[in-house]
Amino acid sequence: MMQRRTLLAGAGALGLAAPGLVPARAQGRTEIQFWYGLSGVLGERVAEQVRRFNESQSAVNVVATFKGSYTEVMTGAIAAWRAGNPPHIVQVFEVGTATMMAAGPAVRPAHQLLSEAGVELDPRRYLPGVRGYYSDTQGRLVSMPHNSSSAVMWINLDAFEKAGLSTTDLPKTWRQIREAAEKLKAANATPVAMTTSWPTWVMFEQMAAIHDAPFATQANGFEGMNAELRLTGDFFRKHTEFLLGLQRDGLFRYGGRDNAADPLFPNGEVAISFMSSALRSRVEREARFKWASVPLPYHDDVIQSPKNGVIGGASLWTLTARNRTPAEYRGVAEFFRFISQPEQDLWWHKATGYVPITQAAYEQAKAEGYYEQNPGADAAILQLSRAEPTPNSMGFRLGGMVEIRNIIQEELERCFQGQQNAAQALENANRRGNVVLRNFERANRA
Template sequence: MHRRSLLAVGAAAALSLAASTGARAQAPIDIQFWHAMTGPLGQIVGQAAEAFNQAQNRYRVVATFKGGYVDTMTQAIAAFRAGQAPHIVQMFEVGTATMMAAGRAIKPVHELFAEAGIPLNTEQYLAGVRGYYSSSDGKLISMPFNSSTAVLWYNKDVFRAAGLDPEKPPATWPEVFAAARQIRERNAAPCGFTVGWPTWTQFEQFSALHNIPFSTRANGFDGLDTELRINAAPFVRHLNNLVEASRNGSFKWGGRDNAAEPLYISGECAMIQTSSAFRARVQREAKFQWGATMLPFYPDVIAEPINSVIGGASLWVMTSPNRRAEEYRGVVEFFNFLSRPDRDAWWHQQTGYVPITRGGYEQSQRDGFYQREPGTDMPIHQLTRGTMTENSRGFRLGRFVEIRNIIQEEMEKALQGQQSAQAALDAAVQRGNRVLRDFERASR
């Protein structure tokens, strides 16, 4: 009796062991994916992961929301230090240089594909998107994900009230200033224009489409010893113009990052320069007829502006002790899935971000998406016009978040009248260079 029950227990144990090893052969491998997308966008990221999980059964991508970009970055770094880094982390574009300097903490995408023995077709990604996340010799370091660019949004109702042609938005900076002045003079709106993401739209995009350097060494792509160049004449003149315009109310400073966006939505400011991904919110909340156009430029600096740069985030592959080749393989499969024309087109149409691949763009054209939603391809045209130069490829500056804030602070001081535009930008360059040298020293 006793012996028989023992045998039974032994048999049961053996069975369960067999069952568990069998299950292990079939259980999908978990791929941890930390992202920073809030609200509806976060749900769309979840759907993208779910679609991948449905399409195959070897891997299971677990998408987890980790807070905003800064929080996600901080948590990924803390997780790495604790040996618990996720496989994939979404990182905003200003964190690019910090991640690139992270050495063995990250696995560059081109290496990831090479190790998995799967060819990586870099060419399929749109040049403006790919350039930002590639090394200076063109090797893809992180996987493009959500990209947008800056455009100019305007209020057609206010344009009409001010006697401006609502179908002919201003194309150049002199036209923007003139339109804003006219809006104020006719009192069509309390403020002519404002800007979101001030450093990004007024300095980064500005330098790219005017083809003037933001910093030396090809905007940092060629080395850590880069130095800021934003106290050059075109920037100073532009900041001066903004300060002048703020005196007569045609320009209003709306705060840092995207704090200015409510000013446009509420109808207070007739124009705003901000992300093209602002579209979803405008569609939902704006109670006026709106339009969007390309960013303005100074015709005496450049006759034909070239491409603007992207903003947004990319996906970084992180390393961790004991991470197996099979897991990296799963990351490759997931990246390839996201880059499929149908998946990319779906992502682009659902979120309002630009497509990351040419295939996704062409698919959206075939779907008739740009006829249904006129103007959604305008940011893509702005991103791809002209020939990309080392001034318009992107930025590779260490601790760029801090530098962006420094520039915002110095802009604020100039607008407060504490200092001239020249002094503000000289101070920004000086403070920014100190950060760059610090980063250079810490990364050596």
């Protein structure tokens, strides 16, 4: 409670202080507040993207503010909305999508915003995997695609060489991964053979999509709030038992929740890791070894030709406020149009490692030979677009997804500690996750 109060007070103080922060040259321009949640190299890129927009025209001035982690940005923006003083644009991670979509009057859908401002943006210009995640049931964009990634497999090629493994013919299936990990361990190539970041996102969400297994009913929530989890399905049981087997044989080490395991790959602690494709700029900067990023592996006894993976990352949401003028909404629309221009998108893609959000930028990067010069930079795009999305691989639109992710991580942790087996873990996660879904359904239908 105290937390929330402080936040409201903070949000209020920001609103009061903000006019003083505007540089002199911005006088007379419409000011747009933009809250984002990327730090480090990626945060610098967001600031640069905004600077490029501000310099490209003289009517609108976007003020970008770093507000902490994705979770903090989202809760901060919600608290600010409740206090009547929200930012114009807020960057919300993909798992917050269902919550934002259910927010009704708090959000101005992107398609409405653009058409009211007279900005023509054909939704088909965005990559299907990206567009689908942020569209409503009628195929209209609700939020603006911004930074999209997918999980890919990162391989330390020096370690592979040390273990006598091929550095050109890299493993594609989990069976091959297991064999490689055994050799890596035998050769003691790295302290730990394998780990993963984002245990739920990679091992549950991505794997479900790739293997065409349902994560939840109602097309993973796209078709209604009455979705129920399907974590007790055969696929999750098989895959969880596979991971437990790897851990038992010392081939896999749990690296913590969310992105806690990120540093283990660039610092050479592990030979194989599964992380966001957006870590490319960090790995480039920090890794002191040869590496490769390739699509995620699959179980060839479950599926012969794997489906598309799903995106991660975040999109931009337009928040409403009582005193917001049409000029302000138009400013937001202009910013959206700017970042959707192929050349801006291409710059963003190359500078960050996020996938291009538009088809045109992707084509341009291919034509320039960018992927020949930077092998692996297209691993995520290939993975996102290698198959026609099925209801199981379109994405996830489940309320309380942050909580569900944590529940799965908690039950996995108890599994890795040996306190319960895979079937019990999935049973518990399914039951607890369904409670979250029902509560969300009730709170948002009342």
